Amino acid sequence: MDAQAYDKPLPEPDLDSKPFWDGLNNHKLMLQHCGGCGRIRHYPRPVCDSCYSMDVDWVEASGEGALHSWTITHHAFLHGFKKDLPLLLATVDLAEGVRMNCQLKGVDPADLNIGLAVRVAYEAATEEVTLPVFVAAQ
């Protein structure tokens, strides 16, 4: 895809978050794992708020999760999203105990309920950036 034609915001990964975005490019959902106490945390950040260790490694998540809440957006707050409306944004409890906010695709709004099983999929936004999406778990 022509990067210049892409008209939505793109992430600007920093040193703390780059492994997350690199993982998505390889179709892997990577989460921070505390080297001190073993807690999984998200979004990426430098310090564990449980044991204060700055030692971190990255683990691949299962990609499985359950719907925590959602909204269906009918108004484009930025022009680039106009063609995507209505836009279903889902907040999902991942099996690893953290949450993610993604678009949920291919689900009938009538089927939405707390706990609905979903899984992560991957969509290339540009040559450099892959974005996560949720789809119904099969």
Place this chain on the structure above:
Amino acid sequence: MSELTGKGAITGIGETDYSKRSGKSVIALQMEASLKAIEDAGLSPKDIDGVLPYATAGGVAEDFITNFGIEDLRFSATTPLGGASCVAGIQSAVMAVATGVANHVLIAIGRNGASGARVGARVQQMPQFRTIGEFEMPLGAIAPPQLYAPMARRHMELYGTTSRQLGEIAVTVRNHARLNEKSLMTKPMTIDDHQASRMISDPLRLFDCCLESDGGAAFVISSTERAKDMPRPPIRVLGVAEGHPDSPSAITQRDDMTTLGTAKAAPKAFQMAGVGPADIDVAEIYDCFTYIVMCQLEDLGFCKKGEGGSFVEGGRIGLGGDLPINTHGGLLSQAHIVGLNHVVELTKQLRGDGGKAQVEGAEVGLVTGYGDMGDGAVAILAR
């Protein structure tokens, strides 16, 4: 109670015209409102020796020194809590006047929220949105209604809250706006009108969302001791506190997304004031969205978590009800002056200057601020 209880008082208030196109700069709006508040307090601009400018709109203490010729500004600070900034600022101002660091602290806000950059463009430039800027905005979660809608949806799923109950808040606040000469929205609204308004981000409809407005407002805080010699009846700050929610930078990661920072601020403010929710005669609740009003009423302890929907029914929050709220029309129907218009209105109510919306016998009132995805501030004032 605390050693700061009642030590500071609001001694002056000021507002510019509210509009959708001010034709004035943000700094000019702050100065115009400030000059009115200073005059109301019976002071000269040079008497202001403390200032809390609204940093989010680019105001800095230097502007006040330059425009007012202040010779010795002794105290300046910013309280960057988005829509909770000016109520949280009351805490800093009271600390300053109670300790003698400053005599008269000015808190001002001016903005061109309608004619300037709109919220979709604005939030992307704010440092407090950095986290969601990286992880959620690329996915389409751009603006506050989208960020807050999942809170409301989860509240509905867990507690059976309905859109019509949110409509009760919109209609009540509109009814109050119709009594206020500064209100931008004065057309009558019914629950059916609310239900017919277009969906913005489900479950939030257009009439669940606040206005975007141009205008400025300001107030002066002085020590209560000094206020006795000033022209207006001092409106004492009995209690004030701020609260930051868990996961303040991302609602997505918050353990309980139906609870705001308000839940941490409220017990501290009530304890400092030495009063409880039952003692509040009138409340001005930050109303960026109807759902946020309902959630704050729960977090403030006016009802239990999950009971906000039924609490707002039956006229309880209207004039003549047990807890009249947003007697000026709020951000939903008067104007969006980042909640500083709420502080101005509560001061008027407690002075007995509430006009057609005056709550009879109002002696103790509460005002909240809310912003930046969950920060809350609560102040309890009394005449």
